[in-house]
Amino acid sequence: VNDTTYIVIPAFHEERVIGAIVSELRAAWPRIVVVDDGSSDRTGEAARAAGATVLTHLVNRGQGAALQTGIAYALRRGAEYIVTFDSDGQHRAEDIPLLLEPLRSGAADVALGSRFLGTTEQMPARRRMLLRLAILFTRFASGVHFTDTHNGLRAFTRAAAARIELTMDRMAHASELLDQIVAARLRHVEVPVHVRYSDYSRAKGQRSSGAIRVLLDYVQGRWLR
Amino acid sequence: VAALTNFQIAALTLAACVLVAIAVQRARSRVSTRIALAWATLWIAAAIAVANPDLTRIVANFLGIARGADLVFYLAILGMFIGFFAVHLRLRRFEAELTKIVRELALRAPKEPGSGE
Numbered sequence: 340v341n342d343t344t345y346i347v348i349p350a351f352h353e354e355r356v357i358g359a360i361v362s363e364l365r366a367a368w369p370r371i372v373v374v375d376d377g378s379s380d381r382t383g384e385a386a387r388a389a390g391a392t393v394l395t396h397l398v399n400r401g402q403g404a405a406l407q408t409g410i411a412y413a414l415r416r417g418a419e420y421i422v423t424f425d426s427d428g429q430h431r432a433e434d435i436p437l438l439l440e441p442l443r444s445g446a447a448d449v450a451l452g453s454r455f456l457g458t459t460e461q462m463p464a465r466r467r468m469l470l471r472l473a474i475l476f477t478r479f480a481s482g483v484h485f486t487d488t489h490n491g492l493r494a495f496t497r498a499a500a501a502r503i504e505l506t507m508d509r510m511a512h513a514s515e516l517l518d519q520i521v522a523a524r525l526r527h528v529e530v531p532v533h534v535r536y537s538d539y540s541r542a543k544g545q546r547s548s549g550a551i552r553v554l555l556d557y558v559q560g561r562w563l564r
Numbered sequence: 565v566a567a568l569t570n571f572q573i574a575a576l577t578l579a580a581c582v583l584v585a586i587a588v589q590r591a592r593s594r595v596s597t598r599i600a601l602a603w604a605t606l607w608i609a610a611a612i613a614v615a616n617p618d619l620t621r622i623v624a625n626f627l628g629i630a631r632g633a634d635l636v637f638y639l640a641i642l643g644m645f646i647g648f649f650a651v652h653l654r655l656r657r658f659e660a661e662l663t664k665i666v667r668e669l670a671l672r673a674p675k676e677p678g679s680g681e
Contacts, residue, residue, distance in 0.1 A: 392675065396667070412674065506660065
């Protein structure tokens, strides 16, 4: 069964950690797809050496674009389940089966990881506040309540993934994805997961000030196309 | 008719040169008739305003603006905003198209696991 589950990892300048992440996942999941989003370091080589199939964006197009590329690839290869996983070491491999369980039992089409239902390690207070704001924003802008709107750990059935088409290339894709899940009436569940913040993930991750840009991207993507 | 000021001479010469350039570009089919007409209209309007400063003042006064130059200034800023927005929209479309191309290239050349080529 694990043979038809594809783990999609968008990665940009992660040569230091991507190898270890791929190796850890490979122990249980043979199908790892790393989308190297135009990195100028050795992210692609490291991922491939560790056992991932690597898709290369020739130029950086953003996390949303990379996710969509990885999902499209997995669908073409006949994936039954698709899991998205962050490349900075924030997620735990052992949470993946928890996300897949409701999909395999037929209880849901999409499973979304939630750090606020689950647990976090060393999350900065400012980040917690910002994520809470994002949750509130989603409640107003999209009219739905999720406990964690910006968690990169998610799982989709094949049919659900085929209904998703991310067009917001950068970080606003997280909101776009939720909108599409709701619009397509996909059955979704939130699953408690653990998110660990490290010095690396904090340095690599989005700055809080980037939220304004994300918001502008989202608003434009929603009303300008 | 009063003698032209140095500014008027310079501005009208520039407008005349631009109109000739537009005509040449149109003749060589480098721009569509629509675009050429739009640019020509803009520059002819500018030339008229430069030649008769009173004209812009009359229109400005009608709108409740004291000086003709202020009216031209406001219109220029408005025009620039519209221009920026048009460029912005085009850029967004370009970006979406670029992503499609980059994605397709990535999908056509998956690198299977393993080291080396």
